[in-house]
Amino acid sequence: MENQKNGRQSLLIVGGYGVVGLQIAELLSERNPELELIIAGRSEASASQAAKRFPNARALRVDVDQADPLMALSSIPDAVLAVANDSHDRLLDATTKRGAAFIDITRWTERMHASILRLAPTRLTAPVVLSSGWMAGVVATVAAADADKFGRVDSINIDILYAIKDKAGPNSLEYADRLAIPFPVQIDGQTQMKKALSDPREVTFSGGRSFQTYRFDTPDQYTLVQSTCASSVSTRLAYDDSSAVNSLRFMLNTGIWKILSLSMFDGVRKSMLYNPGQGDVHEVIVETTGIDTQGGRTQARSSIIDALGQTHMTAAGAAAQVERVLALKGRTIVPPGISFPDQTPDIARALESLREMGVSITRAS
Numbered sequence: 001m002e003n004q005k006n007g008r009q010s011l012l013i014v015g016g017y018g019v020v021g022l023q024i025a026e027l028l029s030e031r032n033p034e035l036e037l038i039i040a041g042r043s044e045a046s047a048s049q050a051a052k053r054f055p056n057a058r059a060l061r062v063d064v065d066q067a068d069p070l071m072a073l074s075s076i077p078d079a080v081l082a083v084a085n086d087s088h089d090r091l092l093d094a095t096t097k098r099g100a101a102f103i104d105i106t107r108w109t110e111r112m113h114a115s116i117l118r119l120a121p122t123r124l125t126a127p128v129v130l131s132s133g134w135m136a137g138v139v140a141t142v143a144a145a146d147a148d149k150f151g152r153v154d155s156i157n158i159d160i161l162y163a164i165k166d167k168a169g170p171n172s173l174e175y176a177d178r179l180a181i182p183f184p185v186q187i188d189g190q191t192q193m194k195k196a197l198s199d200p201r202e203v204t205f206s207g208g209r210s211f212q213t214y215r216f217d218t219p220d221q222y223t224l225v226q227s228t229c230a231s232s233v234s235t236r237l238a239y240d241d242s243s244a245v246n247s248l249r250f251m252l253n254t255g256i257w258k259i260l261s262l263s264m265f266d267g268v269r270k271s272m273l274y275n276p277g278q279g280d281v282h283e284v285i286v287e288t289t290g291i292d293t294q295g296g297r298t299q300a301r302s303s304i305i306d307a308l309g310q311t312h313m314t315a316a317g318a319a320a321q322v323e324r325v326l327a328l329k330g331r332t333i334v335p336p337g338i339s340f341p342d343q344t345p346d347i348a349r350a351l352e353s354l355r356e357m358g359v360s361i362t363r364a365s
Contacts, residue, residue: 009326010036010077014062014069014091015084017041017050019167020105023315024083024322027357029054031319032328038077041084062091070094079126079325081318082106089118092128101126101325101334105136105318109183109219116338127325127334129341133220134160134235134284135310136317137341140220140227141350142361143286144342146300147228152291155232156224159203159213159285164241165277166309179248180257183217189231197249201236205283206303211238214245223340230290240280282310305360316357317341320350329353 015021016039039051040062047059062069069091079101095102131137147153179196197214204210213236224233239245251257284304292298306313327333332346344350
């Protein structure tokens with residue numbers, strides 16, 4: 001589907017003037033100057049200010065909480081990217097109803113499941129890419145690429161090193177604010193409920209730095225089971241300041257966090273969970289074990305590092321999904337229907353795109 005005004009492909013970025021949204025627009029504008037960007041959000045003034053930064057952009061006011069967030073559109077874009085939290089699925093509904101492609105990077109696991117069920121009765125005429133895994137699907141893409149070399153995948157372990165001084169967008173608070181809620185994990189082919197910050201394991205990151213990582217809920221633990229048929233998929237997280245995770249674990253284990261989860265303490269929780277810094281390196285280790293194509297035991301270990309931090313890695317992941325959906329930069333056309341980043345058939349090109357955008361991916365068997 002082409003933009004009705006000028007024949008160029010167009011992308012509506014809802015939340016396009018935020019910390020992550022601006023970086024997505026910058027990457028896409030540099031890599032795809034022929035793509036028309038529509039920078040949108042609740043504040044038209046902020047959207048206009050952001051759009052001035054890019055030669056191929058214009059602004060629009062879009063409020064995801066309106067009954068029809070896309071009512072103000074004069075023409076249908078080729079794709080809509082949700083960077084702002086679409087809490088009530090109104091942006092999802094408005095986009096799919098109009099037959100445009102939809103990419104989302106904001107839904108945690110439970111909400112992603114709900115969206116899949118919501119769309120089940122719908123005959124989709126365009127792609128819907130649910131890319132809410134860690135860093136907009138970057139980690140799941142790397143894990144799927146590693147798993148593709150296996151005859152059978154037994155386990156995938158994802159270990160995240162979160163830098164306290166790194167930048168963060170406000171949507172990151174939605175993830176962290178669910179720490180007290182148990183979540184499903186597949187272990188040895190069986191679904192088990194796990195608590196956040198439980199089951200520690202020792203992991204060595206770059207520079208020989210060793211940290212205890214703890215269970216954390218991300219959609220990767222669901223999508224990678226679907227895409228790789230792995231028997232076990234686990235995501236764990238460590239802070240580079242151990243006192244931060246120890247404090248959270250203490251509050252969870254003693255019941256203090258349950259009290260702080262009351263609405264009257266929303267401000268207190270936000271001040272504890274959302275204290276972004278000026279930026280730092282973001283790193284993830286992916287370890288895969290299983291059987292190779294010759295029937296022997298094998299393993300792979302990939303390191304993902306973004307020197308510009310987690311918001312840049314997220315922006316790169318989102319931009320890669322936009323290019324995938326719009327078949328830009330040599331990507332394969334995506335058929336209509338729901339898919340995840342780790343289900344892309346052109347996995348090698350996906351990794352190449354991420355590297356072009358500054359994400360370092362190294363693999364050691």
